[in-house]
Amino acid sequence: MGKTRTRWPVRTYSRVVPGASGRVLVVDDNKVIRQLIRVNLELEGFEVVTAADGAECLDVVHQVRPDVITLDVVMPRLDGLRTAARLRADARTSELPIVIVSACTQYEVESGLDVGVDAFLAKPFEPGELVRVVERLSERGRTTGGGGGRGGRDAGGSSGGDAAADPQAEADPADGVTDRTGHTDRAERSARTADA
Template sequence: MLVVDDNKVIRQLIRVNLELEGFEVVTAADGVECLDLVHRIRPDVVTLDVVMPRLGGLETATGLRSDPRTRHLPIAVISACTPYEVDAGVSAGVDAFLAKPFEPSELVRMVHRLATGEERPSVDGRSGAGCAGTTTG
């Protein structure tokens, strides 16, 4: 599990909640660090904030989708989930969305679904728009 957010408090909050549920979690502060780490740690799921320095979450998702090694890696966006973010996230190949502030139980449910492959996106790899603790599609 790779958690990517420029806010240290949010990274720690996500990490602690997932570790309490048995997930192994590595964190990164931005998309550049994510793209550097992803091939070394080979996470089951990546969560991305949208607005980050150096490389934002949507650009990071696009980069992950364009790389054959990470093309099918489940990606969740954890952000404000504005209509723009959801639409752009769907276009970038994001699998799930979770709005900040979020309930820890919704976070855990979403990551579990992505990690186990439950409710994966449709055949074309795209998911439908939506923002909650659920995968879309």
């Protein structure tokens, strides 16, 4: 006779109503990475829309109206850094929180800071860290009015005192660019600078 195993049902649930945490536009040319990011954010209650490259992101961003955008750097047609620059140049998306999720070089990190990227998360990443970064930026966007335009932003797209617009945050791009978790948050760096 073979062994019999009793399997207890595994409870899987989200703590929040789907979409209640906000909406995220995930942009990556790798379908597996898009799916990994999507699943982890949906488990935390985010509504997730995906795009395969920067050009597709720019095509859908105004219809999707996300609270946060995650971007890979190396993608066909339009890479993540040029996509971020175009998002910052558009008044409707200029204050939208942007996270680069990529295996970035130091040059790419500095270029990202120059165009206004809010946070960096190095691949491979811990799913929990991804969720924390997106939650923090999503909450900051709602608190400062810089969310995806679904209720927090004024007609001009201004969010007032957003830390991403703080000139001191860009004073030293190497300050805090990477930490042991592999991510950088411009708001955290700005707060450290203010405390000094």
